[in-house]
Amino acid sequence: MKSLLSFGCGNMAQAIVEGMNKSSKELEYFLYTPSNTRAIELAKVVSGTHVADLSKIPECDFYMLSCKPQQFEELAKSIKGKLKPSATIISILAGTTTETISKSLGVSKVLRVMPNTPSLVGAGVNAFYFTDEVGSEERHFLNDIFSGFSKVFTFEKEEEIDLITGFSGSGPAYIFEFSRILTEKMVSMGIARDIATEMIKWTFYGSSKLQLESSDSSEELRIKVTSKNGVTYEALEVFKGEGLEKIVDMAIDAAYNRAVELSK
Numbered sequence: 001m002k003s004l005l006s007f008g009c010g011n012m013a014q015a016i017v018e019g020m021n022k023s024s025k026e027l028e029y030f031l032y033t034p035s036n037t038r039a040i041e042l043a044k045v046v047s048g049t050h051v052a053d054l055s056k057i058p059e060c061d062f063y064m065l066s067c068k069p070q071q072f073e074e075l076a077k078s079i080k081g082k083l084k085p086s087a088t089i090i091s092i093l094a095g096t097t098t099e100t101i102s103k104s105l106g107v108s109k110v111l112r113v114m115p116n117t118p119s120l121v122g123a124g125v126n127a128f129y130f131t132d133e134v135g136s137e138e139r140h141f142l143n144d145i146f147s148g149f150s151k152v153f154t155f156e157k158e159e160e161i162d163l164i165t166g167f168s169g170s171g172p173a174y175i176f177e178f179s180r181i182l183t184e185k186m187v188s189m190g191i192a193r194d195i196a197t198e199m200i201k202w203t204f205y206g207s208s209k210l211q212l213e214s215s216d217s218s219e220e221l222r223i224k225v226t227s228k229n230g231v232t233y234e235a236l237e238v239f240k241g242e243g244l245e246k247i248v249d250m251a252i253d254a255a256y257n258r259a260v261e262l263s264k
């Protein structure tokens, strides 16, 4: 059995570790957070081991960096030179490059991942970039483990990870925000909150399922909903008139610029 230690057990690490644990029994988990609480909680959920402090770090096959990019420097200082030398580092940090990780930790085998939170329910999207030093056996193992709870896309150019961050990494937040706005509008028009919440959730779920299972493009699927002189058309005209596409374009550029800023 291989082992993985996660440094940080926040929202994203929890989604990945729980996703892994549900889909595979090939890993033993070690969990660390500075304040202990969430590491203890996650250790219980995945029958793992809580690491109380960094004075003695267990020898593991994989170490996952799961703190915020801004917390990495502090983490790196506390773990440099204490990791099993043959281990592969998995980083989920937005922006932070494999070069920074390699230099800060004195390591060369790094998998940089851009995950997303639907990993928690087995429907994540994970983008991979490996440094050259990661061998094919580790690449296959990691690909299999992550594929158990997500769709894995491997990129050959590291810059592409920054590029896709504002799409698949941040994407769930856009969906949840759109979902929130629709739900609130429905409630304001008199529909009971619990009914509105369920109806919007199912509308998103059904639309995603249809999009995945249909051979139609998203545009064709949209056209099939939009009756001539009908209801949907009026709503879509407002989106068009108010510049929804431009707004999305600007938002994605802002996300990308931030990812690039974090990589410096």
Ligand SMILES: NC(=O)C1=CN([C@@H]2O[C@H](COP(=O)(O)OP(=O)(O)OC[C@H]3O[C@@H](n4cnc5c(N)ncnc54)[C@H](O)[C@@H]3O)[C@@H](O)[C@H]2O)C=CC1
Pocket (backbone or CB within 6 Å): 007, 008, 009, 010, 011, 012, 013, 032, 033, 034, 035, 038, 066, 067, 068, 069, 071, 074, 075, 092, 093, 094, 114, 115, 116, 117, 169, 170
């Ligand atoms: N939340 C998301 O949807 C996504 C997050 N990410 C990346 O995942 C990483 C974590 O994000 P979240 O889970 O959302 O943040 P979070 O704030 O929920 O979790 C951060 C975790 O790091 C721990 N931590 C803080 N300082 C530390 C230190 N010095 N050493 C070890 N652990 C430390 C915290 O205790 C906490 O458990 C970030 O780098 C982010 O860029 C990437 C894609 C999606």
Ligand SMILES: O=C(O)[C@@H]1CCC=N1
Pocket (backbone or CB within 6 Å): 094, 165, 169, 170
């Ligand atoms: O907001 C962030 O910086 C991270 C990266 C993508 C999703 N969460």
